[in-house]
Amino acid sequence: MGPGADRSERAIAGTSAEHAERSERAIAGTSAEPAERSERAIAGTPAHSPFGWMRVGHVTDDVGRTGCTVVAFDRPNVASGEVRGGAPATREFALLDPRRSVETIDAVVLSGGSAFGLAATDGVALALRERGVGHPTAHGPVPIVVAMSVFDLGVGDATAAPDAADGRRALERAGAKFETGAVGGGTGATSGKWLGAVASGPGGFAARVGSTDDMTVAVLVVVNAVGEIVADGGRTRAAEIDHDFVWPAGPAPIGENTSIAVVATDAPLTKTQCRVLAEGAHDGFARALFPSHAPFDGDAVVVVSGAGPAEPAIDVVRLGRLRALVDATTRSAIVDLAAGPNP
Helix, strand or coil, X not given: CCHHHCCEEECCCCCCHHHHCCCECCCCCCCCCCCCCCCCCXXXXXXXXCCCCEEEEEEEECCCCEEEEEEEECCCCEEEEXXXXXXXXXXXXXXXXXXXXXXXXXXXXXXXXXXXXHHHHHHHHHHHHHCCCCECCCCCCECCEEEEECCCCCCCCCCCCCCHHHHHHHHHHCECEEEEECCHHHCCCCECHHHCHHHCXXXXXXXXXXXXXXXXXXXXXXXXXXXXXXXXXXXXXXHHHHCCCXXXXXXXXCCCCEEEEEEEECCCCCHHHHHHHHHHHHHHHHHHEECCCCCCCCCEEEEEECCCCCCCCCCHHHHHHHHHHHHHHHHHHHHHHHHCCCX
């Protein structure tokens, strides 16, 4: 059994000798120079997919401060998910229910633009159909593309939202290498809005990879939360400012938030077990964001097992270990964003 036998979280980006000694580190690149600022809030940092069957592509609108991210899967898989926020913007999420018959999905779209941004899914689905990809029917393939969107209309141009052409371009750009930061679906994302606009903190697109035994998970997350990111110290800014928890005065940012994630793994899972891992990712949300899963968040997670439906699923003991790893890896991906503002 290789080094993956020890629980670890490691960078999806390159592996240097220095970083190989660490058991937990960011998926984002580790350039010695700080990211140069451009029109976007944070210049993207490089990352790399740990799976040959998962590709990631972005379209970023630096002016409108929105965008979309496409996560494409190039092999049969098993997928499920869970919505735990009170105000989701999703597409095709119902078929992820373990009671539904379709198991394999072809792509997931993470978009800005609130409900308007779900239009990016049309471009992905049409492009996949042109490639002959999708659920087989007597009249041709029907691509199964799940979508989740965040509300970023209050940042940049409120009329800007990803459309079908953007979804198609993001799919065309999808590859093993991709960027994290203020890119794609995380371009206009922020956090900490429950403390008011002046106190809003970092958000964006983050990624982490973790392993336990011979199982690996990759977490891709867009954080656009009403809650604030709780770093390793475990203290919220409310505690630091007020010395006690008091909900700030003023109107709540209703319907203007949401954190969304894709969790991919090489562990063979049933559809129900994928749902269990989605619950673990939501636990990571709860440990990294305060408050989380608010009535005015639309938090949602999709889990994809690339092992395929043919392999026997893992047992309950290994599932418990994997769920804990997903929880920890999701939390770490979110906390990584605290290092770089996306105002």
